[in-house]
Amino acid sequence: MVGFSTDAQASVIAILPEILMVVLAIVVLVLDLVWPRERRRELGYVAGFGLLALAALLWLLDLSPTGGLSDQLLLGGMVRHDDLSQIFRVMVILAGALSCLISMGVPSIRAKGDYYAILIISVIGASLMSAAADLIMIFLAMETTSISLYMLAGYLRNDERSTEAGLKYFLFGAFTSAISLYGLSLVYGFTGETNIYRLGRVLATTDLTEASVAIALGLMIVGFAFKISAVPFHFWTPDVYEGAPTPITALLSTASKAAAFGLLLRVLLAVFPPSSLVAALDNVRDYSDLWVQLAVVLSVLTMTLGNVLALVQTNIKRLLAYSSIAQAGYALMGVAAIATVTSGDGAAAVAYYMFMYVLTNTLAFGVVIIFANTTGSEAIGDFAGLSRRSPLLALAMTLALLSLAGVPPAAGFIGKFLLFRAAVDADLSWLALVGVINVIIGLYYYLTIVKVMYVDRSPDDGEPIPVSLPYGWALGISAAGVLLLGTFLVTPFIEWANRAADALYVLL
């Protein structure tokens, strides 16, 4: 039986980021009350730089714990404090920080304290998702993220598109989370445990029919598939991405997706461990084949459908929505590769990929917001001549698109390389091949946008597009991140991702 640590200091450190974020949310709400109206525009700086400082703190101060699994399971086994939770936390907090900064350019939300507070709460949920190690915490963290994102997606109450996006996201989200909960209840019913590490050991040694485990697994996966917008649970994605306020679209496509991947890695390996990981037990049953096959099928469907549908889009937010579906498909390749325990390559690749994806997508959405605010258009054709109207914006967008497409020196290249290598190492070469074909399809539509920006002419060529200070920060940080992650910081980040992956495989 896995024991839980009761070390009070370690318990506080394990949820310190969440505690600090609660404080930050309260500070923002109080400042919203006491600051005069014209000053409230700066609330975004408080929220954004607060989160940014927290992400930097987590990254630079190495708070990762020593000791075995029993020392890392804290607060009654609710959370596990390990390198995996750290790396995913840093990325979701970073995504929240950048979303706060790019919110400052949207006139109808930039001076709203409650907006930033809800945004921070959704990041708290995402951050807890990265650390959750108990069915109760998994459910609560996912719902904390989801419910606050429903509110944010429908935040512009007088905008028909935003309320519709909110309602659609809400109905899909509530439906899938109810399905997921039923799966969780079945898993609890099989074992009588709610901590996923205890549960996994009981499940591995209990005599159950494969069909019943498959049903529980399938139901559980639905909630995750919704959050990462994997096909066939992607229907909400384009509509919600298009209708929601753009900073929230950026948050939806980064923080909640990254956190769901972190949790997915942890849950799959802990609840349905491959037999090699729990070899010390007697009569081990191995259900890992079930979810590996499921991940392979989801991966192929998701990346192919995402890329093919992206080809025909004319609205940039819808195109980025389908592109983000496709990106989730690539990352699922890494998930399919984690059951082969020769190395933690698959999990490390997913962690690295989501990190670079968070920065890349925020960069792309940041440019889209600036452009839409100035020109009032989200049509791809209207990006014509952007290179002459604002060379830096065009360059930033190009960098983001190259990274999404997987072209060096942008970080996307390394990310895709790691995923493909993990897939090949796990004897899934054909899956990697499908991935490569998809990358080629992706290149076409990403590069088409680059061509529109640089080659096509438009009558507005002479009108520059102003970039305000908060955007300068947000775009600068994410662009620097995308470049550095693809060049100078590759080694330290891969090492970090590898440490995170190693923690994932410690089950006993």
Added chain:
Amino acid sequence: MESSEVAIELYVVLSAILFIMGALGVLLRRNAILIFMSVELMLNAANLALAAFARQWGNGDGQVLVFFVMTVAAAEVAVGLALIVAIFRTKHSIDIDELHKFSG
């Protein structure tokens, strides 16, 4: 004397029936509020299963989860109804088939 114990299987079967009814409601109904009620039915199906399993295993973990599910469901009601009201104000309808302002 006849035992008052009800077999665990009966609870699970009942909860599965409730769950499937809820899921069918979500998929077949077009009214946002009815869809929402069907989702609540699914959550309660899970609650019933959790409570039954908790009794079967003789530990409280499942029941703790039930409490949290009820709380979360209440929060969801608050947000969901607010969104439905917001939609109704602009469209004067809560039929989800009319949500195709932007094509799916």
